[in-house]
Amino acid sequence: MSETSKMDRNLALEAVRVTEAAALSASRLMGRGDEKAADQAAVDAMREEGATALSAMRGPCIRACCYEFSDDDLDAVAGLFGPGVRAQSRRDLAALDLPAAVSAALAAEGIREEPGIEVCTACGEGYFSHRARRDAGRQALLVWREPETG
Ligand SMILES: [Zn+2]
Numbered sequence: 001m002s003e004t005s006k007m008d009r010n011l012a013l014e015a016v017r018v019t020e021a022a023a024l025s026a027s028r029l030m031g032r033g034d035e036k037a038a039d040q041a042a043v044d045a046m047r048e049e050g051a052t053a054l055s056a057m058r059g060p061c062i063r064a065c066c067y068e069f070s071d072d073d074l075d076a077v078a079g080l081f082g083p084g085v086r087a088q089s090r091r092d093l094a095a096l097d098l099p100a101a102v103s104a105a106l107a108a109e110g111i112r113e114e115p116g117i118e119v120c121t122a123c124g125e126g127y128f129s130h131r132a133r134r135d136a137g138r139q140a141l142l143v144w145r146e147p148e149t150g
Helices: 003-027 035-048 071-081 098-108
Strands: 055-057 086-088 094-096 112-114
Touching: 071 094, 071 098, 098 112
Parallel strands: 055 112
Antiparallel strands: 086 094
16 A cells, blocks of 8 residues: 555544544534534534634525425524524525525634535435425535645
8 A cells, every 4th residue: 555545544443433423423413403513513522533724615404495494494494593593485485595594604703614515405306305305315525634734
């Protein structure tokens, strides 16, 4: 195995270790009605494992066009992530702007956001949507660690 391959393998293993720590920390809190705490636990775990410059890219997700929310539920999310999460669906009903919520959460943590994939999984073609159709399939999540420069 070449030195480059060993370094790539070590980086990959390190990324898996950090990601696993984040997932385990977040999993203890998910589904308890406090997703913000789960996100915080994931970020804290990554930082405790040595991650310094975190960045993220939003993957495909359901978007406001298809994600209608009750006023009460929307108020709750807006209370966590700000008024920017309020949107209108294509039927002109109250809707959650999920990408805006994710962006607000990333900004609150000081995590740099890379350009995301701007597609709605509910009305876009070729994506799974549990929320819209109860699809069993899921999009994949990729996490990687880039070598430090300088
Ligand atoms: Zn849509």
